[in-house]
Amino acid sequence: MALFLYLHFPSLQLDNLQLSAENSQNLAIAVVDQQHQLLQLNQSAINAGLKLQMGLASAAALCPDLQLLPYQSEQQLKVLNSAAQQLYQLSGDIALDPPAGLILRLDGMLQLYSGLAPYWQALSAKLHELAYRYQYSCGATPYAAKCLAYQQAALITNDAKRLSAALHASPLTATELTAPLQQQMARLGIHTLGQLLALPPAELARRFDSQLLSYLGRLRGDYYHALEYVQPESGFSRYLELLYDISDSAVLARPLVKLLQQLEQQLSRASCQCHQLLLTLFFRDNPKLQLCIGSAQGEYKAAAWLQLCQLQLQNLTLPEPVYGLQLDVNRFAGQQRPTEGLFAQQQASMSALQLLSLLQARLGRAAVSGLTLQNQHLPEQASQRSLPLVKGYVVKGQAGLAALALRPAFLLPKPQPLTEAVTISQGPERLCPDGWQLGAQRDYYIGRNRQGQWLWLFRTASQQWFVHGWFS
Secondary structure, eight states: OOOEEEEEOTTHHHHHHHTTSTTGGGSOEEEEOTTSBEEEEOHHHHHTTOOTTOBHHHHHHHOTTOEEEEOOHHHHHHHHHHHHHHHTTTOSOEEEETTTEEEEEOTTTHHHHTSHHHHHHHHHHHHHHHTOOOEEEEESSHHHHHHHHHTTOOOOOOOHHHHHHHHHTOBGGGSSOOHHHHHHHHHTTOOBHHHHHTSOHHHHHHHSOHHHHHHHHHHHTSSOOOOOBOOOOSSEEEEEEEEEEEOOGGGGHHHHHHHHHHHHHHHHHHTEEEEEEEEEEEESSSOOEEEEEEEEEEEOOHHHHHHHHHHHHTTOOOSSOEEEEEEEEOOOEEOOOOOOOTTOSSOOSSOHHHHHHHHHHHHOGGGOOEEEEOSOSSGGGSEEEESTTOOOBOOOSHHHHHHHHTSOSEEEEEEEEOOSOEEEEEEEEEEOOOSSSOOSOEEEEEEEETTSOEEEEEEETTOOEEEEEEOO
16 A cells, blocks of 8 residues: 655744744744745744734734734745755655645665655654654655645554545635635535545536546545655755844854754765855845855764855855855766775874864965976076875985985975175086076085075176075
8 A cells, every 4th residue: 555644834934934034933934925824833933823824913912013024925835845855865765745735655674674664764864853843644645745744743654544534524715616616615514534535536526627537536535646756966955044134244143053064974874975066145226146165075064064165154244134045066976985094093183184174264275386396407497386185296316315305395486685794515516607597606505694694696607695595
């Protein structure tokens, strides 16, 4: 027998908004539709006596401090899809039922979890992590599970008789029948689904339109109900609208943690990591701002990515308060564990690539570079800036290594005339003119001044002395 589970999230948009703000449970908040009726309520608003479908005038009289938010169907659909992606690791067949429902087919998962009870235990633990309020019930068909879930039946069973009895006892107000049709049924003395299903289909077809028969057929499972199951995302994209605008860039790290934790769960589930995040900040009157945060080594943990994001956010000047965040990752990579020495006495707290990522996040990518040797005898061209941690040209042979040992750590951009007394300790090393790089002969020496500093000097053919660098 086919078995379905319906999850209904009655306050999905509001619950998602409250994830981005601390201490928001103390505020009475409601989401209103275009008819200015209360559509979603948080617990504080419910405690104040507010009811769904209540008008704004009555709501303001009961709760003068009520905070109102407009209903956004597109935003709620994104949150619903995000919830489906997070539940996908536990259930392979999940279909969206907008605006606030998920349909899960269970008969293919019971063998994997060795029964319905272990499956529900794992799924309910994941739903607790999502922190969204939800109503649920099993059913033999998607429509039956949805009808029972809207009544908060909370039936987790595959007993066909029990599910059928609960469905037949359901009031018509829990169905998807239109309000005029429910009133017409009430005038006929029909108040439950059992009474309606007991009527002959021919009589129903004669008195009512085909939509009623179609709904009852799908409710019983007489007609095939095609479901479009969601597929796992190849990347990661999450949007989080803030409950209130944030003007301090450092405070943005708090709601960002929620998105990074969702990213970590998806990366961990796929045994992957990522090397780059795209963080988008949304403003009301200014164009959106995109920040590219990279990790040279690749990370999957939320704590590591949060540290890199905070380094960029703390020096960021916002043109105006931020009302929304979006986190995107286009490409995943397989996790690679760094190898460590078996007999190493000390273990480094971070790898070289992790240190590089922190420096780039704090100073910017252009400010961090490496230094590689070039096959040039002229000192000004013997080294150049390169990508960090990239091995460059290495001079081979003992003579080449000896020559490298005589090069200073600090080379002046332009040689300066020698203006103090020095004591020569080593040299000379002659560089002859080549006609296109070095115009005159130079004899290089290593000397020490009276302050104890080691200088790299050269003398020209005209006996003029210059300082070209300093040894560390």
